[in-house]
Amino acid sequence: MNKHTPEPWFDRLEPLLAHVAKPVQYVGGETNSVAKNWNDIEVSWALMYPDLYEVGQPNQGNAILYEVLNQTEWVAAERVFSVDRDLEALMRARGVPLLSLETHRRVRDFDVLGISLATELVYTNVLNALDLAGIPVHSVDRGEDMPIVVAGGHCATNPEPLADFLDVVVVGDGEQAVTELSRCLRTWKRAGKPEGRTGLLAQLAATGEFYVPAFYDVTYGPGGAIAKVSPNRPGVPLQVQRWVLTDLDQWPYPKAPVVPMAETIHERYSVEIFRGCTRGCRFCQAGMITRPVRERSLPVIGEMVECGLEATGLEEVGLLSLSSADHSEIGDIAAQLANRYQGSEVSLSLPSTRVDAFNIDLAAELARNGRRSGLTFAPEGGTERMRRVINKNVSEQDLIDTVTTAFGSGWRQVKLYFMCGLPTETGDDVLAIADMAHNVIEAGRRAAGSRDVACTISIGAFVPKPHTPFQWAAQTDPETANARMAALKQKVREDRACGRAISIRWSDGCPGLVEGLLARGDRRVGRVIEAVWRDGGVFDGWNEHFDFDRWMRCAEQELTQFGVDVAWFTTRERPMTEVLAWDHIHLGLDRGWLWDEYQAAVSGTPVRDCRWDDCNDCGVCPDLGVDIEIGPSGGKLLPLTVADSKLV
């Protein structure tokens, strides 16, 4: 029980809200939000997504951890988001610090500040949030009464650029990690906080499952590369292990996610139908770091959908995962859910990314109770050679066959995702995207018997990421990537027969270079992040706030003293032997296997999906003591709730 229960601060925040845009995002009190009595709890978590409410609230990972934590009687978890610049200015002027949404308590009064790192471009927001909360940005300056600042999420797989600002890093699945951290914290508090913060951190670090950056020293060699990363106190292991959850059916969260009151980027009840992906796309960090595939069974998915819709009143169900159409029972899931909700207002969606005919059947099933909107495919590369490099093994004929079926079945629009700047790419690989789009439109017109078909090309700059085969690869500089994308746009414009039916959305390569610096940076890059933030940089993920020149200026100012620069971290190919900043964060992936995959990419050699074929020896299963968990389960959804008996 908390001896000292901190005060809510809403009465000091409320007068400011009349003067800012979208004030409802700061109020809380939404359906399913949990405001516990602080007199009854022993461990408090402020769970932060470091961006605005509209972006952060729908985040599935945070929704899961919020429920997992709050289901424990003696734990309270409350949400925190970045405040927009207008409110921040008022808060700083009036001395109002960063507050939680549920009870509007100061973030600095919580035991833990848990930060979700879904993208690198929020790093300046992390520093800004700490500062607004009144928590020193450097972990070394934090007093005994300060929260433990913990980070997790995909970007935490290389936490080194944020090493000076974080107390603890959790890598991998968070469900058990947050539970274990809460338990350790409670035990430490009950014991009278032996050896203070350092005592708790040492206890966590000793498990090998919580990374405490301050307990590791990094030394550098003459060329600027890391010479060594080593623990600086006894009892701290050389490497930190990833958390991995098995049997997803035992963790059916979120059951009743918060229903946003303010507008958010999407409003649906999402069920993660499986975790992990073994398709082996060599550019995809999410796929590599979440191996192996672990499916949720059909009965549990059905129960989650039914209970989730009832608890939220939402009318759209999203079937989430990295490649949802790959669930071994996706056909049954889609058909049975479509049957169950036929005639109701409930619609189903899944991100369609597979280029094959089965996906069309599936999309038709999902569209039974909803709009027949556009279909999305992700060939990622413009030529078959390029797609062999990235192990996205679809042929142009596969794509043409699929869109022909789609246009023949009533769809009128397809969206195609590509990346620019992939390893070994030439300008011709990118220009070939225009030919592909041309062929899609021609095939579409033939199949639809009409000229009323459209194709959108969405293309962005590729950023090599840690723990992937491309972790050694040179990133393409933004000038080259932008020039290739501009040439593509020109070629589409010159296509007299089909160009008007093709639209292109491309994103500038400059933010990608900064993302690359942060993704593969080491502790020295932390100085750049801090300099950018001190110069006023926040919300770098938003085009209107991103300032490339400031990033380059601060990088030069902070990195020159170490004999390295932005190019050294980004557009340079690393040798196999170089110590990578994240080598001590062990996800189970075999480093030699990743290197072999890089070489296989360069030679265009494919690798098969171990879910359906032989094991490729990536190392994850034996190393972490886990296994692939897929169906068929043979299960069925729970007994159907008939939505409209006239239609059944």
Ligand code: SF4
């Ligand atoms: S160890 Fe083998 S089976 Fe397991 S994820 Fe890796 S390649 Fe697949």
